[in-house]
Structure formats: C-alpha cells, structure tokens
Amino acid sequence: MLFRGTDTTAILLEWIMARMVLHQDVQMKARQEIDTCIGQNSHVRDSDIPNLPYLQAVVKEVLRLHPPGPLLSWARLATHDVHIDKVLVPAGTTAMVNMWAISHDSSVWKDPWAFKPERFMNEEVSVMGSDMRLAPFGAGRRVCPGKTLGLATVHLWLAQFLHRFVLVPAQPVDLSECLKLSMEMKKPLVCKVIPRYNAISS
Amino acid sequence: MIPTLETMFQSTFSWSLITLFLSTSLAALAISFNYWLVLGGWAWRKHQNRYKAHAKLLGPVSWPILGSLPEMGSLAHRKLASMATSLGAKRLMALSLGTNRVVISSDPETAREILCGSGFSDRPVKESARTLMFERAIGFAPYGTYWRHLRKVTTTHMFSPRRISDLESLRKRVAADMLKKTLEEMETKGVVEVRGILHAGSLRTMLESVFGINIESETETVLGDMVKEGYELISEFNWEDYFPFRFLDFRGVKRRCHILTNKVKSVVGKIVEERKTCGEVVGRSDFLSTLLSLPQEEMLGESDMVAVLWVRT
Numbered sequence: 466m467l468f469r470g471t472d473t474t475a476i477l478l479e480w481i482m483a484r485m486v487l488h489q490d491v492q493m494k495a496r497q498e499i500d501t502c503i504g505q506n507s508h509v510r511d512s513d514i515p516n517l518p519y520l521q522a523v524v525k526e527v528l529r530l531h532p533p534g535p536l537l538s539w540a541r542l543a544t545h546d547v548h549i550d551k552v553l554v555p556a557g558t559t560a561m562v563n564m565w566a567i568s569h570d571s572s573v574w575k576d577p578w579a580f581k582p583e584r585f586m587n588e589e590v591s592v593m594g595s596d597m598r599l600a601p602f603g604a605g606r607r608v609c610p611g612k613t614l615g616l617a618t619v620h621l622w623l624a625q626f627l628h629r630f631v632l633v634p635a636q637p638v639d640l641s642e643c644l645k646l647s648m649e650m651k652k653p654l655v656c657k658v659i660p661r662y663n664a665i666s667s
Numbered sequence: 668m669i670p671t672l673e674t675m676f677q678s679t680f681s682w683s684l685i686t687l688f689l690s691t692s693l694a695a696l697a698i699s700f701n702y703w704l705v706l707g708g709w710a711w712r713k714h715q716n717r718y719k720a721h722a723k724l725l726g727p728v729s730w731p732i733l734g735s736l737p738e739m740g741s742l743a744h745r746k747l748a749s750m751a752t753s754l755g756a757k758r759l760m761a762l763s764l765g766t767n768r769v770v771i772s773s774d775p776e777t778a779r780e781i782l783c784g785s786g787f788s789d790r791p792v793k794e795s796a797r798t799l800m801f802e803r804a805i806g807f808a809p810y811g812t813y814w815r816h817l818r819k820v821t822t823t824h825m826f827s828p829r830r831i832s833d834l835e836s837l838r839k840r841v842a843a844d845m846l847k848k849t850l851e852e853m854e855t856k857g858v859v860e861v862r863g864i865l866h867a868g869s870l871r872t873m874l875e876s877v878f879g880i881n882i883e884s885e886t887e888t889v890l891g892d893m894v895k896e897g898y899e900l901i902s903e904f905n906w907e908d909y910f911p912f913r914f915l916d917f918r919g920v921k922r923r924c925h926i927l928t929n930k931v932k933s934v935v936g937k938i939v940e941e942r943k944t945c946g947e948v949v950g951r952s953d954f955l956s957t958l959l960s961l962p963q964e965e966m967l968g969e970s971d972m973v974a975v976l977w978v979r980t
Contacts, residue, residue: 471866471869471870471873471894472866472869472898474865474869474872475862475865475866475868475869478861478865479861479862479865482861508839510835510839511831511832511835535744536743536744536747537782540769540790540791541781541782541787541788541789541790541791542787542789542790542791543786543787544786544787544788544789544810545786547784547786547787549759549770549772549777549780549781549784550758550759550776550777550780552723552724552759553714553717553718553724554759554770554786555714555717555768557768558768558769558770559764559767559768559769559770559791560769560770560771560772560781560787561769561770561771561772561781562771562772562773562778562781562782563744563747563748563751563771563772563773564778565744565745565748566744566747566748566751566752566757566773567773567774567775567778569748570757570773573775594782597775597776597778597779597782598775600778600782603782604778604779604782604783605782605783605784606783606788606810607782607788607790608782610818610821610822610825610826611825611826613826613828613831614825614826614830614831614834617831617838618838618869618872621835621838621839621842622838622842622845622868625839625842625843625846626845626846626849629846630846630849630850635857635858635859642741642742642745643741644740644741644742644743644744645741645898646898646901648744650862651741653860653861653862654860654861654862655858655859655860656858656859656861657853657857657858657859658849658850658853658859660850
C-alpha cells in the first residue's frame with residue numbers, strides 16, 4: 466500500500482500544476498467551471514467532480530502528455546509461446562508497452578504535442594483501461610488496482626488548489642522529464658500562488 | 668649493450684607470442700561479430716531459426732553483451748519510441764536487455780494483445796523487487812490462487828466505491844493542510860516548490876488510510892524514509908536483473924535491499940502486532956483493521972500481510 470500509492474499521486478499533480486502555470490487560459494477556464502459549479506464560499510467535494518468535465522479533461526490531457534508510468538512501469542512475462550500480430554514471441558520473453566509512444570503518435574492523436582484539454586470535451590475517452598489510445602493505468606488483469614482512488618484524490622486536490630489559488634509563474638517552467646520508477650519532472654516546479662479570497666482560509 | 672643469443676631468443680619469443688595473441692583475438696572478434704549481429708540483439712540468437720517459418724521480428728542490432736541497455740536511461744520512453752518509428756516497428760519491436768529478450772509495443776492494437784491477452788499474465792520480478800517482498804504483493808505475485816485472493820481482498824476492502832468515499836474526509840483534511848502549507852511557504856519565501864508539499868500530503872493520506880490515524884509521528888518519519896529508500900533502490904540499475912549471475916552486486920543494492928526489508932518487517936510487523944493485541948479492529952475504517960477483521964478463511968498470513976501493506980498494486 467505504502468509503496469506505490471505515494472509517489473504517483475504527487476508526481477501527477479506536480480505535472481498538472483506545471484501545465485496550469487504554463488497555460489493560464491486553461492487554468493482560468495477550469496477555475497470558472499469550479500466557481501460556476503460550487504460557488505466561491507464552499508469546499509469542493511468528491512460528489513462535485515462529475516459536474517466538472519473540463520477539470521477531468523485537464524487531468525486526462527496531462528496523463529496523455531506526461532504519464533507517470535510511460536512504459537507502464539512494470540513489464541509482463543510471456544508464460545508460453547504467444548503470437549502477436551502473427552509474430553512468434555517465445556515463452557520467457559518480457560513484453561512491454563510504450564504508452565508514451567502511443568499517446569504522442571500523430572497517427573493516433575491529432576496534434577499530439579499540443580496541450581489541448583478540449584480534445585476530451587468533444588470525444589469521450591476513458592483512461593481506465595478500455596481504450597488503448599490512453600491507458601495510463603495499464604489494462605487487463607494487471608491494471609492498477611488503485612486507479613479510482615488515485616484519480617479521485619487527484620481531482621479533489623487539483624480542484625481545491627485551483628479554487629483557492631491562482632498559480633502564476635515565478636520562473637520559466639521547465640518540462641524536462643526524468644524516468645526513474647515513475648516519470649518525474651527533472652527540475653521541481655517552482656511557482657507563485659495568489660490567494661483568491663480569505664473566506665476559506667480557516 | 669650487445670644482446671646475447673639468449674635474450675634475443677627471449678625477445679623474439681615474447682614478440683611472437685604477442686603477435687599470436689593479437690591475431691587470435693582479432694580473428695575471434697571477427698567471428699563473434701557474426702555472433703552478436705542479430706536483429707533485436709544477441710539475446711534473440713537462440714530463437715533466430717524459429718523465425719524462418721514465421722513473420723520476421725524487427726529490432727535494432729545492438730551492442731554485444733549489453734544489448735540495448737545503454738538506451739534505457741532517464742529518457743528510455745523517448746528513445747524506444749524513436750527507435751520503433753525509424754525501424755518501422757511500432758507494432759512490435761524486439762530488443763535485448765543484457766541476456767533478456769524483450770518485445771515492445773508502441774501501438775494500441777498490439778498493446779491490447781499484451782495487456783489483455785492470457786499469454787502475459789505474469790510479471791518479471793526485478794531482483795531488488797523480489798527482496799523487497801514485492802513477490803507476495805498483488806502487483807507481482809504470479810497469477811494463481813494467491814493472486815486472485817489478494818485481488819479480491821484489495822478490490823472489496825481497499826478500493827471499493829464505499830471505501831473511497833470513506834476516505835473523502837481524510838483527503839479533504841490533507842488538502843486543507845496542503846493549502847495552508849502552500850500559503851505559508853509563499854509568505855515566507857515568496858515562491859512555492861510544490862513537490863515537497865504534495866509528497867508529504869500523499870504520504871500522510873496513504874499512512875492514515877492504511878494504518879489509521881494513531882500513528883506516532885516518529886513511526887511516520889521512519890515509514891516515510893523507508894518508502895523513499897525503497898523507491899531509490901527499485902530505481903537503481905541492477906546488473907543481476909539483466910545477467911544470470913548472482914554475485915554482480917557492485918553497487919550494494921542487494922545489501923541495502925536486505926537491510927531495508929528487515930526494517931520493514933520489524934516496523935510494519937510491530938504495528939500489525941500492536942493492533943492485534945489491542946483488539947480494536949472492528950468498526951475502524953483503516954485497511955489494516957479491515958485485513959485483521961477478515962473471516963478466518965480469507966485471512967492472510969502475517970508476513971503476507973506485511974508485504975501487502977507495504978507494497979500495494
């Protein structure tokens with residue numbers, strides 16, 4: 466429990482915040498959605514998230530561009546001889562999926578390098594493992610069992626940050642990657658926050 | 668000095684030895700080129716003949732012995748993606764990582780075959796992961812009765828919708844705390860580095876949801892350090908994972924893994940033991956209490972319980 470749950474949530478949120486600092490228009494749009502949905506004087510709750518489609522699209526777009534497990538972290542092992550695409554894969558071979566390559570492939574995604582959460586507003590794409598164009602938690606039997614809890618946590622915390630603060634740049638945002646166990650930002654994000662109002666500060 | 672017959676003979680002899688040695692090694696190198704030059708790298712050598720009848724496997728001809736290991740650094744996903752594109756092997760690319768045969772899919776269709784097909788239901792376990800007890804936790808346990816049991820226990824008791832909503836108040840409390848810390852850091856430093864705040868919040872949530880609220884702050888620090896050490900060890904490059912030698916522990920990874928594992932067993936084991944003796948497991952919502960209040964036939968052994976609590980996924 467302790468081991469895998471801790472890093473992925475924090476790493477994904479750091480990437481999202483970096484994108485929010487970089488794309489002020491997207492940040493503003495996401496905040497407007499939150500304000501319209503729950504007003505300024507109340508806290509965001511889990512039950513508000515289904516009413517925040519743009520916020521969810523932002524999270525999906527960051528999962529697409531900066532998946533914390535670009536090679537889906539842990540590979541599989543062929544237990545017997547298997548054919549993939551008519552090609553023989555002998556038993557004992559390690560098989561991996563480069564999800565990062567798929568989510569940056571121009572024959573799969575239009576304009577793959579652009580940060581455009583809007584792409585998920587026009588088309589319903591599930592990130593839970595049914596759509597292989599974007600399966601950041603893996604799929605099948607070995608899909609990440611904590612995916613729902615992880616996403617619920619990221620949505621709630623992101624919504625609360627955007628509701629409470631405006632994130633602005635303190636220095637140019639460096640999106641360099643470093644793949645360790647998860648794919649982290651090479652340089653930690655440093656930004657400024659402007660509190661929006663003090664009503665919720667307690 | 669005029670060379671005597673004896674020294675002349677000796678020097679000619681040693682020269683001829685050197686020449687002989689050089690020429691044999693050159694010849695060996697030339698012959699071995701043929702040995703190393705295999706599509707997908709030399710780990711595929713043994714299986715080469717099987718592809719005469721089948722569709723061809725595409726992959727880079729890589730370094731002797733190391734295979735494509737030099738490419739697997741901190742930008743491996745990008746390097747593998749551009750290799751697959753340039754070789755026209757997006758659907759399936761063969762690689763050698765040391766003595767390991769590897770195939771990589773960069774395509775939605777073949778990815779589905781790997782992730783959802785029945786042929787790939789196990790996970791290869793890295794040596795460090797094995798030592799750190801990953802083998803007994805759900806992510807790595809081989810597919811079978813134990814795995815199915817673990818999966819059932821975690822999906823019904825840890826990640827069920829009810830359980831996630833039970834944890835909402837904890838996640839909200841931690842969020843409020845993170846917002847407060849962010850504001851404080853902004854006020855004192857003029858800028859915020861969110862990584863530390865997010866990581867602490869995430870760890871706090873995890874510890875409370877697993878062990879409950881009454882974890883001493885001392886234990887919390889110890890557990891936090893253990894998670895960090897484990898993360899570093901798993902990310903470390905380990906020669907043993909790529910070559911079949913059990914003594915290649917140049918970097919001391921194995922030794923550190925053993926030390927950490929013993930520490931985990933003692934710290935987490937102690938928490939489990941304390942919870943058992945205090946007996947208040949019914950009605951508490953943390954995952955440890957849930958595991959301890961499982962009916963007898965579903966109960967995990969003590970060491971498995973420690974492994975499950977520690978690893979997750």
